[in-house]
Amino acid sequence: TACLLNLPECLFPWVFADAGILKVAPVRLVNGPSRCAGRVEVFLNQQWGTVCDDGWNITDAGVVCRQLGCGTALSAPGGARFGPGSDPIWLADVNCAGTEPVLSQCRARLLGVNNCNHGEDAGVVCSDAGISEVAQLRLVNGPSRCAGRLEVFHNQQWGTVCDNSWDLQDAGVVCRQLGCGTALSAPRGAHFGQGSDHIWLNNVNCTGTEVALSDCRARPWGENNCTHREDAGVECSEVAQIRLVNSWSRCAGRVEVLHNQQWGTVCDDIWDITNAEVVCRQLGCGPALTAPRGARFGQGSERIWLDDVNCTGTEATLSDCRARPWGDNNCDHGEDAGVLQGSIWQFK
Template sequence: MHIERLYRWSSVYSARLTQQELWTVCPLLSLNQHQPGLQTGDMRLAGGKRSHEGRVEVYIAGVWGTVCDDGWDIKEAIVVCRHLNFPSAREAVDGGRYGPGQGPIYLDELNCLGTETDLTKCESSGLGISDCKHAEDAGVVCASGKMCHSTTISGFLGELFESGRDCDLILSVVVENSTVETICAHKLILSLVPSWSSEANLSIEVSSKCQPHWLIEPFRYLYTGRMNITMTSSHCLHKLASEWGLKALQEEVGKLLILLLPEDATFQAQSSLFDYAVSMDDGALQQSCLRYMAWNCEALVASPAWTGLSVHAIKGLLSRTDLTVPSEYFVIQALEKWEDAQGKALGSGDQFDLLKLIRFPMVSAEDLNRLKDSRYQAGKLEGFQFNALTIGNLFGELMSNWKSYTPRIYTGKPWSYTFTSEEVSVFKKTSLYPKGLNHGELAFTFRTPVHNSAYFALFGDIGWYTRLFVKSDECSYSSTRVCPSAKLSLENGNSALPELYKNAIVYKNKIVIRCDGRYVSHIQDFKHPQEDTTIQPNHGSGQVYPCRSDEYSYTMVIRPKYRTGLNYTEVEEE
């Protein structure tokens, strides 16, 4: 039995036709009266009292089977409901509600992104590999209200497109003045494209970077509302959607591009995507690329892609407060590495602009002393002043140049503590954490300076208590009562620190979440220092980048800042 598997590079995008588009294509039922046959991956609902709910059954090689509810949640339900052309999913149902099914249990331990076209495209324990019984058969409740029997329409139109029957429009795909592909289409369907011409035969000129077979996907989307997109084809399809005026498709491809960013550990794809976003003047896509590269800056700097980044990209990264790095000195070293690779191609004006983006006050006094190049003299002076003077003496600078005095997300010692993904996994199984304070607690205490300024070394350091709640039986002890949750709080005050300075310092702490310890998938604020914070790294709207393994490391980052303004009202970060 041959089952096509979806490799990591090939994430699948599934989009539904809008209601206006469906109203347009409903009459096309008359174009094709042949019911398309069942295909591997097709699904149906059984055992429910209503048409939009039931036990999920999957069709594989002529046999219907079921799905185990291990790992079953709303993302898997969304895949099922959209495949069946319901608007969305309301509930992922564990086994039992809709009764046991029959036949093989095809899928177990599913981990979908929610964008796949069917469940066989999701990660799982493997086709037919399951230790479940039919009492654990998963179900769904979909949002009711199918539009115009769109499952049937999608099947009819998909077969019509693939067969090429009754087409009245020939499209020639032209690359460098040579026709490399022809597509047989139908004027009525293509009339959905705002910019489309009514001519009988048309040619589409595309860049040589666009593979001819990629061009079939946008047309398949017009017929079925679905298309396959890979990282390598995404730029081409995004550009075509823009040129053809398919704004909804362009936006959805852009969203998928963001989900695909973690797939390339070399950062070549992210760099290329940023340059493409600049060429398209797509500010939102630019910022999405910069955010991923900023959060994963340490890995980016170590990659071959770092020295190939444009000046525009480097300026964008160095401007960000969410740049996640071991220290500000690391940023200086990374910039030097990039500048050396540019050689004489880097103009003095750009070099000066980049230097202004270094936050010298955030460089430790020891590291400032290591900077010997004369171009650093002004920055070193600014840094040494920060380390030697009190807030009263620095007030004017803090107000006029506050960003230079705002820490980025520094993950190096002594400003952070990490629970590794291995430690979290062991604790979930055994309740053991050898570094911890008490048995059965994933908790630790660590100490940091009071502030980045060396001036505060006179008053000693302060202690922090952090704890992760990752097991259901312990989450009742968290104030959020939700798993996973995290606590990060001052263990005790610092009696040696004058009251004036206690009031002048605020902590804007973060939790950095890495997928399987490899890449940063999410960063959250600790908004209330004495309260627990709910962490939802891969469930719901809080997720930024997907994590297929569902294994995470958690880094608690301490970020002290001076309060500024009248009555110490803090200036907000950009």
């Protein structure tokens, strides 16, 4: 039944007593690491129940955090991120302005009216939860803190993420959350080795705009049909050391990058002047003159680290450019890429 405007008793029946006195519906966050993070539950009709994530956002979460005295909202995860409830779903289509002191003053559907299930239970993470969004993620078993197997901290235990639907958008959110730049790749199939603890997340589906992985949709914690052979990984655009070798100048030569504590070359597949410009900028060598291919500056003998490098030209470093995952190539050293900068009088 549609409510008439200007009838708050109809729009918000749960906040009025029979005598017409305003009530505040108690709110709690459950199944999280602290009282300031978890699944949102409200106490109505003498029973606790959940909130549907339809329309649920950071503004709504902010009201919950304020009501609980938990600071500001860090994220507003949906999809039963803190597990599905089992009692009534009291609220749906919550639409807070952000200025309300309590959730029961926000607009929403009539009490108990919804088309939701508990797989859509809304959650909140507040700033006073005693946890850091960044601290709840780590990349392990890789060459640096910005590359490796993805692990998340839940219920006081680290666990992995299943690679079902895992892609570059999801990895991009991880890199941004960890302060590791942009995502270079989203390796699947336990590329960085298999974990041994819980598989916490599955079917992660980020839009790419989220500030934290906990803002992305996924199955409830621990719900999956995966094995550790499907552990997801991430490689972020940390700044890799670079050099030009086997020539008369530090600004000309075969391109080599340092990865996993070892220097290696770059394959010349799609290597072009735009890529060379990024190398020159990173080395402080001015504009690039040419981007020699075919091992013009001699063949390397170590690993071929990068292939199919595809820079837009605006990147500050070569490791910011898109490319295949480190070491993934179909090349030989007869295809080593080079760079020649115009001011060749810059001698070593």
